Amino acid sequence: MCRNIKPLFNFEPPASGNEMHDAALQFVRKISGYTHPSKANETAFYAAVDDVEKVVRRLLKELETDAPKRDREVLIARAREKAKLRYARAGA
Structure with a gap:
């Protein structure tokens, strides 16, 4: 679905809180279509990020x-x- 969301399971060291938050934020951005929500949608947007x-x-x-x-x-x-x-081939 989104190339920026990376697998977080079974790594050493384990996924950090920041990585989990970033994945949740990226997921909600993708689903909502907002990079930055409007003031009217801000509460719902960030509540969804917290839930995810x-x-x-x-x-x-x-x-x-x-x-x-x-x-x-x-x-x-x-x-x-x-x-x-990949990029070496693309530039050739």
């Missing part, structure tokens, strides 16, 4: 897996390599 963030926290706490924890730095390095190759 609570659900995200509960979900991440309750999910279980036997898979080993993923390393963020390794995934970031892979994504950079992939982007380097």
